[in-house]
Amino acid sequence: MDILHVSAECYPVAKAGGLGDVVGALPKYMNQLGHTAKVVMPMYRTKFLYANEWAVVHKSTTNMGNWWFEFTIIKEKTDKLGFELYLVDVNGLLDREKVYGYSDDNERFTAFQICVLDWLSSWAKKPDIIHVHDHHTGLIPFMVKHCLRYRGLSHVKTVLTIHNAQYQGWMGWNRSILIPQWDMWKWGMLDWNNTINPLASAIKCADRVTTVSPSYLDELRWMSNGLEPLFEYEKGKCVGILNGIDDHVWDPNKDEYLQHHYSIGELEAGKAKNKMLLCDQFNLDFDKPLIGFIGRLVGEKGADLLPQVISDSFYFIGRRMNFLVLGSGFPEVEAGLSALKPLSQYDYNVFIGYNEGLSHTMYAGLDFLLMPSRVEPCGLNQMYSMRYGTVPMVRRTGGLKDTVVDFGDVNGYGICYNHTSIPDVTHAVWRAAELYHNKEKLHHIRQHMMKLDFSWETSVKHYIDVYSALVV
Numbered sequence: 001m002d003i004l005h006v007s008a009e010c011y012p013v014a015k016a017g018g019l020g021d022v023v024g025a026l027p028k029y030m031n032q033l034g035h036t037a038k039v040v041m042p043m044y045r046t047k048f049l050y051a052n053e054w055a056v057v058h059k060s061t062t063n064m065g066n067w068w069f070e071f072t073i074i075k076e077k078t079d080k081l082g083f084e085l086y087l088v089d090v091n092g093l094l095d096r097e098k099v100y101g102y103s104d105d106n107e108r109f110t111a112f113q114i115c116v117l118d119w120l121s122s123w124a125k126k127p128d129i130i131h132v133h134d135h136h137t138g139l140i141p142f143m144v145k146h147c148l149r150y151r152g153l154s155h156v157k158t159v160l161t162i163h164n165a166q167y168q169g170w171m172g173w174n175r176s177i178l179i180p181q182w183d184m185w186k187w188g189m190l191d192w193n194n195t196i197n198p199l200a201s202a203i204k205c206a207d208r209v210t211t212v213s214p215s216y217l218d219e220l221r222w223m224s225n226g227l228e229p230l231f232e233y234e235k236g237k238c239v240g241i242l243n244g245i246d247d248h249v250w251d252p253n254k255d256e257y258l259q260h261h262y263s264i265g266e267l268e269a270g271k272a273k274n275k276m277l278l279c280d281q282f283n284l285d286f287d288k289p290l291i292g293f294i295g296r297l298v299g300e301k302g303a304d305l306l307p308q309v310i311s312d313s314f315y316f317i318g319r320r321m322n323f324l325v326l327g328s329g330f331p332e333v334e335a336g337l338s339a340l341k342p343l344s345q346y347d348y349n350v351f352i353g354y355n356e357g358l359s360h361t362m363y364a365g366l367d368f369l370l371m372p373s374r375v376e377p378c379g380l381n382q383m384y385s386m387r388y389g390t391v392p393m394v395r396r397t398g399g400l401k402d403t404v405v406d407f408g409d410v411n412g413y414g415i416c417y418n419h420t421s422i423p424d425v426t427h428a429v430w431r432a433a434e435l436y437h438n439k440e441k442l443h444h445i446r447q448h449m450m451k452l453d454f455s456w457e458t459s460v461k462h463y464i465d466v467y468s469a470l471v472v
């Protein structure tokens with residue numbers, strides 16, 4: 001089968017979060033099964049762009065409303081990522097340093113989608129499936145079905161994967177002019193609550209919708225930032241498929257970011273060396289358990305609770321553990337975490353920013369990884385941490401519920417709690433501090449986690465089943 005993934009992110013080209021990890025891995029594993037999966041994404045000004053060689057494969061002119069512009073599609077020459085990678089270059093619009101966060105993001109991603117479909121229209125053999133990811137590419141299912149310009153693509157099946165339904169790409173109806181001429185009777189397929197809602201539109205128009213875990217799909221029916229009735233209505237075409245992790249990239253024995261590699265046989269020594277690096281770099285106490293947080297400092301991830309949880313833990317449990325936080329996000333949360341720094345007695349530190357290398361060292365060197373998420377569609381961090389023998393401390397929600405079993409339950413290995421609340425999370429910290437001193441149990445849990453299979457091989461087969469049901 002021929003599949004074209006259309007995405008705003010793809011690791012290692014450009015990554016702002018988990019979407020990048022998934023799109024950087026899924027096509028590679030599809031190709032290993034004998035399919036042809038390709039990726040097209042915007043051409044940002046990234047390190048990867050300048051460090052690799054590119055061939056121009058298509059050049060054309062198009063329009064978005066009254067604005068005419070040129071675009072170029074370039075292809076990475078060697079297919080080194082395990083799939084063909086194409087970038088869309090629109091001068092001045094897409095070629096920025098960051099993936100998101102600009103006031104014209106709606107125009108940027110609409111233009112990107114128009115270029116992709118214009119380009120696809122010129123292909124002699126169309127793909128069997130266009131697989132779009134999240135709202136940035138959510139207008140494509142509508143455009144393929146209802147834009148006159150793309151009539152030649154109307155037989156191509158579309159699949160939407162929802163990595164995060166909190167963000168929906170809302171645009172006022174005054175922007176409808178941006179979408180190439182479309183059948184006005186179909187305005188309802190773009191609309192949700194009087195705005196153009198690209199995510200809602202994709203849920204309505206895609207032939208199949210997947211979410212990144214089964215539990216997240218259940219939750220979306222009662223908690224999806226306004227789309228609850230739509231998920232209930234469209235449930236027949238939705239399926240939850242748990243993400244995998246790319247075990248070529250995330251392998252403690254080969255990880256290119258790690259100074260000290262280790263396999264399951266030498267996990268205690270390997271983890272200790274990585275922990276020592278972190279303790280040296282961040283002035284932490286090696287003898288105490290090291291609890292970390294890695295991720296976007298936003299409400300969804302429960303990051304706003306961190307300052308209070310950390311100070312309450314020191315107050316009520318005692319200075320029996322270290323905390324290390326890596327992330328960026330809401331300025332108030334960043335400020336709250338930075339404000340705790342002077343209170344550290346060699347047991348707390350924070351790195352505000354994005355740092356891929358540090359995140360890998362943390363997965364390896366931490367004893368525990370805290371994830372008090374309010375919403376977690378799948379969560380990759382808990383799977384990375386388990387692969388590196390680090391115990392996840394997760395709230396039972398979405399993909400966290402599907403992947404972590406409390407160590408108090410039969411065959412369990414993680415620390416689970418029910419609420420994103422200061423008492424629940426602080427209690428989990430206490431349980432971590434206690435578990436740390438039961439060395440035999442901790443070692444057993446670490447070994448058990450490192451043997452768990454979260455590879456893409458299983459998940460990819462579910463995606464292929466979804467495609468196969470569409471392409472007869």
Ligand SMILES: Nc1ncnc2c1ncn2[C@@H]1O[C@H](COP(=O)(O)OP(=O)(O)O[C@H]2O[C@H](CO)[C@@H](O)[C@H](O)[C@H]2O)[C@@H](O)[C@H]1O
Pocket residue numbers: 016017018019021022163164212243294295296326327328353354355356359376377378379380381399
């Ligand atoms: N400051 C920082 N420095 C270095 N690395 C950092 C970092 N902040 C985050 N990361 C990295 O970004 C990735 C985050 O992955 P998640 O799955 O937690 O997040 P995200 O919410 O972005 O993804 C959404 O999509 C994914 C993929 O489907 C779902 O798993 C998830 O639940 C959903 O919210 C991890 O690789 C993590 O290490």
